[in-house]
Amino acid sequence: MDEREDRLGKIDNSDVVSQASLSVISQDTDNNSVDPYANVQPYDFEKLPSHKCAYCGVHEPNSVVKCLAKDCNKWFCNGKGLNEYGSHIILHLAKRKHKEISLHPESELKDVNLACHTCNSKNIFMLGYTPAKTDFYAILLCREPCLKNLS
Numbered sequence: 001m002d003e004r005e006d007r008l009g010k011i012d013n014s015d016v017v018s019q020a021s022l023s024v025i026s027q028d029t030d031n032n033s034v035d036p037y038a039n040v041q042p043y044d045f046e047k048l049p050s051h052k053c054a055y056c057g058v059h060e061p062n063s064v065v066k067c068l069a070k071d072c073n074k075w076f077c078n079g080k081g082l083n084e085y086g087s088h089i090i091l092h093l094a095k096r097k098h099k100e101i102s103l104h105p106e107s108e109l110k111d112v113n114l115a116c117h118t119c120n121s122k123n124i125f126m127l128g129y130t131p132a133k134t135d136f137y138a139i140l141l142c143r144e145p146c147l148k149n150l151s
Helices: 003-009 016-030 088-096 143-149
Strands: 064-067 075-077 101-103 127-131 138-142
Touching: 064 088, 075 088, 127 143, 138 143
Parallel strands: none
Antiparallel strands: 064 075, 064 101, 127 138
């Protein structure tokens, strides 16, 4: 694999920044440009909306969630960018020992606080889901004891 393919392979296609970067890089590599990252401009964090990912600046409402821990209220995406540690929201929650999140008000599901349908537990690390009777819904349940009690 040559250096250009190696750089393209490191991009995570799951977030908006990477998709935009991939588009710019693809155009540049088609023109046999020397540096595929030459035209990629980083976000100006001062000009981004308040719901930007605290790590990378992604600000698409369907791509960010808000940490609900006291004195935090920061936004994070589920992308990992170019780091090897994984999802930005999971990285934040694990490092800070926070456990509650909500979705963006402009996302498809609106500003839902994710919680167990039965006992209202909001610990994101304990939540699982089970499909509802219709294909359009999933029911969130905590893994102990609510999901276990369904069996």
